[in-house]
Amino acid sequence: MKYTEAKEELIQAWGNLGYSWGLNKTMAQIHALLMVSPKALSTEEIMQDLSISRGNANMNIRALLDWGIIARISVAGERKEFFKSEKNVWALARQVAKERRKRELEPILKVLKEVNDVQTDGSEESKEFKKVVKELKNFAEKSDGLLETFIRSEESWFWNTVLKMMK
Amino acid sequence: MKYTEAKEELIQAWGNLGYSWGLNKTMAQIHALLMVSPKALSTEEIMQDLSISRGNANMNIRALLDWGIIARISVAGERKEFFKSEKNVWALARQVAKERRKRELEPILKVLKEVNDVQTDGSEESKEFKKVVKELKNFAEKSDGLLETFIRSEESWFWNTVLKMMK
DNA sequence: ACGAACTTTCAATAACTATTGAAAGTTCGG
DNA sequence: CCGAACTTTCAATAGTTATTGAAAGTTCGT
Numbered sequence A, B: 001m002k003y004t005e006a007k008e009e010l011i012q013a014w015g016n017l018g019y020s021w022g023l024n025k026t027m028a029q030i031h032a033l034l035m036v037s038p039k040a041l042s043t044e045e046i047m048q049d050l051s052i053s054r055g056n057a058n059m060n061i062r063a064l065l066d067w068g069i070i071a072r073i074s075v076a077g078e079r080k081e082f083f084k085s086e087k088n089v090w091a092l093a094r095q096v097a098k099e100r101r102k103r104e105l106e107p108i109l110k111v112l113k114e115v116n117d118v119q120t121d122g123s124e125e126s127k128e129f130k131k132v133v134k135e136l137k138n139f140a141e142k143s144d145g146l147l148e149t150f151i152r153s154e155e156s157w158f159w160n161t162v163l164k165m166m167k
Numbered sequence C: 001a002c003g004a005a006c007t008t009t010c011a012a013t014a015a016c017t018a019t020t021g022a023a024a025g026t027t028c029g030g
Numbered sequence D: 001c002c003g004a005a006c007t008t009t010c011a012a013t014a015g016t017t018a019t020t021g022a023a024a025g026t027t028c029g030t
Helices: A003-020 A025-036 A043-050 A054-067 A089-116 A124-152 A155-166 B003-020 B025-036 B043-050 B054-067 B089-116 B124-152 B155-166
Strands: A070-074 A081-085 B070-074 B081-085
Touching: A003 A025, A003 B089, A003 B124, A025 A043, A025 A054, A025 A070, A025 A081, A025 B124, A043 A054, A043 A081, A054 A070, A054 A081, A054 A089, A089 A124, A089 B003, A089 B124, A124 B003, A124 B025, A124 B089, A124 B155, A155 B124, A155 B155, B003 B025, B025 B043, B025 B054, B025 B070, B025 B081, B043 B054, B043 B081, B054 B070, B054 B081, B054 B089, B089 B124
Parallel strands: none
Antiparallel strands: A070 A081, B070 B081
């Protein structure tokens, strides 16, 4: 397999994976492109390489900046802005975990807390409801703790600990 | 807060969460409804409760069956089919992890393996590419192992181990 | 083997999300 | 303060995914 094909294929696959991680397809493709590129790229180059419009490139670059997984850099003597991706996969995963925790886990935890002190009207339905909410809350809180640890941890420490538990 | 409101709110919130976990909104709502319901429900009841059409109900129930997170049950003397959800949140999470591993991690691992033995043409680009692919592959494989452990593990063992590492 | 009770399918369409590209906005050297 | 170089916005539109509901299919008791 030739390098250009391989690059193409990786960008596609990364696009799909990113999509299921909460990014959108283009966002993930831009990210993949920046990941494999040894130097920072300009909007122009990204547009070209992925055959997308200026507006699209701009919006998705901004979203990636928001997620904190790419950085804007300036090159001396150039007016254009360039972008480069965090290359450390571990740091990337931590960043994604952080964002998703904020976007997904926090809202459900809020609802679970709210809904947890509903008054049961004595019906079987409402008793079951309370029970399920309690269980969900417990689970969500444990997951939150685990994520928190993941987000704060150092790579080597984390994998060492995890490898131990995988035995 | 009253029970009916609380139920409504939980179903909405669960719908959103489910969505970001790879289910679709209706699928997740049906699931939430079955979670909080003490008895198994018929298609009819699900349609009514969530105000959705027969076709929609049917398709999403089937998808939930495919994912293995709800079960079809028959009630003696009734011709209709009823559905109930796995109530154990842990078992549910394991099931979702299993499905997502199959749908997401496996394809990218396949691509990474394929792309890993690209011949470098000596360019800086292709060298960087190889480096990144190697890192990604390493990460994806470790994650795969971790997921595997999660999927196969028992609840108490898992949380005990995890709680230890969270210290 | 008929028909009532129920489930499944699927073409039409509604709802949502992503993309384009031209226009408006910003920045900066001279 | 002008205009070239660049970035951002946004209304129009393309593309995708979800939903409906009527029609076709299945199952089962009699």
